[in-house]
Amino acid sequence: MKRGVLVKGLEKTLRADWMLYLFLVPGVAYFIIFKYLPMYGVVIAFQDYSPFLGISGSEFVGWKHFARFFTDDEFATVFRNTLLISLYKLVFGFPVPILLALMLNEVRIGWFKKTTQTLLYIPHFFSWVIFGGIVIQVLSSTGIVNSVLQFFGMEPVLFLAQKEYFRSIIVISDIVKESGWASIIYLAAIAGVDPALYEAARMDGAKKRHEIWHITLPCISSTIMILLILRLGSILELGVQQVFMLYNPLVYEVGDIIDTYVYRVGLTEQKYSFATAVGLFQSVVGLILIYLANGLAKRFGKGGLW
């Protein structure tokens, strides 16, 4: 009986909102076809996969590739570097788009706001090959930074060749490139805040900083939390491009990360199974972190993803 009611209910909503469901179809199809179906491919992490033999024909080797990764001399270095760079990016990089969005939101001169936003978004559309080239140029011995140093009578510094600067360069260049783009989502969240709240606050004599602190930030806190949780999920995945573009043998010790390691060992040698195993490890760590962060967020009453 209950089931009948359920089906009937479903039928009713389907009939009433069929158009909305139709809109849902391409999205659901996309995820099933391009995200869920390929998942069975992680099997090759446990095989000596060969494209010719295919998944069904390749030999099953269990944890071999994971064992190789964890016992590799370089594992400790790349794991530490990945974690550190990722944490620095999180600590220093995560708040920047929020600040940018808050500042942009307060700009009242239309053309100035538009120009600033465009300038902030542009770097996002450059690939790291180009943006990295700009970073190298800026920091080279004849680049702008060293020209300023020399103007003040200091010796030029080869920043990219110095271990102590490398991680900072990675973090800062990432902030410069991506913060503008990341601020869009916060701007959208801010735009959704009920203007009545601001009006009421102003009536009570609130200053701009009070408005930001007591209205804007609390109103977008759930957005911030969701983005933070999602960010934690990819903590071990920094992407190969940026570091690959900027690093050199002198900073391998501090700059070599899991992604560059996989690129070197896995892809140039065509060890698909090994690369998959490492990728799976990254995803599992990410998934655990998402669960933890979500649990914490819920405990502190900030919502969470689910």
Add this chain to the structure above:
Amino acid sequence: MKKRTLISILLTAVLAVSALAGCSSKGGDKAENGKNASPSSDQTTVKAFIMGGATFPDGEDINHNPWITMLREETGVDLQIQYGPAAADEYMNKLNLMLASGDIPDLFIIPSANQSWLMDNAKLGAIMRLDGKLDAYANLMNAVYPEAWDAVTYNGGIYGVPVLADGNSATDNVYIRKDWLDKLKLDVPKTLDEFVKVAKAFKEQDPDGNGKADTLGLIAYDNMLAWSSLFGAFGVIPGYWVEKNGTLVPADIQPEMKDALAYIHQLFADKVLDNEWPITKKAAYEEKVANGKAGLYEGSWAAARSEIQTSRQNDPKADWIAIAPPVGPGGKQGVFGGPKYKSIIAISSKAKNVDAILKLLDWQAVPENRDKFVFGFGQYGENFMYTKKNGSIELNFDNHNKYGYRQQLMFMQPKELNEQKMEALGPQFKLNDMIKLSIQYGIPNAFTGAPTPSMVENQSALDKLRQETFTKIIIGELPVSAFDDFVASYKAKGGDKIMKEVADWYAEKK
């Protein structure tokens, strides 16, 4: 209002359909290929998969153009080409997909960097074994250097045809600015010490006469192979294998390498070597040549048509000449030697028409036939692709570039250098001389076989260790004595195993 909802529904439907269509486009391709099949049925069809990237004049494509028609008529083989991605890694991915899905081309071309792929797939039985089948094709056999067969040999069987590059096995030359030498009243340097003296003068004595200390001595960049002449002066090339006491050993761990590093470190300490080199990429390196900052460097045999040409455009006085690499203290000299092949033609083990394929390749290995792909033929030949002027041939660059795809249809490359082509690209570049000079001083890699199992396992880590240690020794972050620790850990981290495997390979080969 009503109208608008209708439109949005339609759009949604279109989106959904196009998402699904994306998955089935492969079937569409196949149908297209079937339609392309040549009408004459007595010819043998050969399906080839090659790297793409060329553009075509209106009405032509890789399967419909004068050259492939000529090829079909001359050889009687109906060549049907599937045109792949232009980037090597994407091409290999696509090839892997084709093999995995059973849609296997008869013939495909593997870049030399993917040699281990060939071995893996030979092991799996995906590649046709060719030994015994090749002997009847004399032109084909003549187009391959005997030692190049090592690279396609797996378990005693031959699994592909190695193909030479346009410039044979030429790699780099050492170039110097004659006008700077003349200005500073210096002779062309011969020994390593003379090279250093000239480099020092180029850096300090303002050879470009602009009154600023903005010129460089020796330049280098993060790839050590690209300034190999400094190592070659000690008889060792980073990453290469050398013969010693009747067996092969890695050059990376020889005492000569330590000497080379000590010498180069001194150059760095004396500021003769550009101190920015570890963070310099290839493009920035070539820019230093193009914009007149450097007057002595190692560059490709074809540099006269790239950065040197730019340098001449920027400064008409720039008079670049190619010279012999420096002679080191022990009398050694040279640049890294190139491989005796740039790609490998492989035939699928499922191909039913091996003889037709080999016949086609044999025909292409004849120098006169190759010329049809370089200089055109019939109406596409003289006064179209080239003009004769005072007995020499000059390529007509408009048509040469417009029909650039034609050289992709030429799978083979005869051993004889195509001097006429190099000359036709512009006699002022002296490309023939550049190629010969580079080949003359090339120090070949003594290991020419396919990667051994331990190489596949450990080589990338060893290469990284070498790159890191050598860089640090040169810039003085590590003392030269750190080389000995490097040798020890090189051996411990798989180097010993690799040496054993290479020694076995060498013993068997002899």
